Amino acid sequence: MTLQSFLRLLVVGFVCYFLIVLVLRISGKRTLSKMNAFDFVVTVALGSVLSNILINNETLLMEGIVSFCLLVVLQFLSSWLSVRSSMVNSLLKSQPSLLYYEGNYYYKHMKKERISKNEITQAIRSEGIASTDSVSAVVLETDGKI
Numbered sequence: 001m002t003l004q005s006f007l008r009l010l011v012v013g014f015v016c017y018f019l020i021v022l023v024l025r026i027s028g029k030r031t032l033s034k035m036n037a038f039d040f041v042v043t044v045a046l047g048s049v050l051s052n053i054l055i056n057n058e059t060l061l062m063e064g065i066v067s068f069c070l071l072v073v074l075q076f077l078s079s080w081l082s083v084r085s086s087m088v089n090s091l092l093k094s095q096p097s098l099l100y101y102e103g104n105y106y107y108k109h110m111k112k113e114r115i116s117k118n119e120i121t122q123a124i125r126s127e128g129i130a131s132t133d134s135v136s137a138v139v140l141e142t143d144g145k146i
Contacts, residue, residue: 009054012061016050019065023072038092042075093142100138113140120146 001009046068053064082089097109099120110116120138123146129135140146 005057008057012064013054015061016053016064019068020046020050023068037094038078039075042071045071096142097140098137099140099146100132100135102136103132109140115140115146 049064049067049071053059053061078088078092082092097106097113099106099110099113099115105117105120110120121132124132124135124138138146
């Protein structure tokens, strides 16, 4: 690594770090909240863009800035549209799935969501509940939390 590439890495890394923080602050709490599939894709893509800017000397800082902004604008538009359109909402977000209700496991839903009985009982125990006897329902939420 040459001194010039090392200095570029330091400067670009410093600028990108503060750019990510700034863009995430401007885009609002929604970007940092529990993620749906689209939010996850945007987060991974932001990391990929950052990595590309830092490692690839041929990628210009301005290209990275435009990429960051584009991803955050797409995330903002998708959440804005999903609030205003049930069709867009159903395309971007999954629906909660009932996995257990009043003593009955919903095996069809569990199979579809690839959730085992052990995972359900583990989630119940992690909430400080000893058995399913004191639980009326277990739901797999849209963010993947049981």
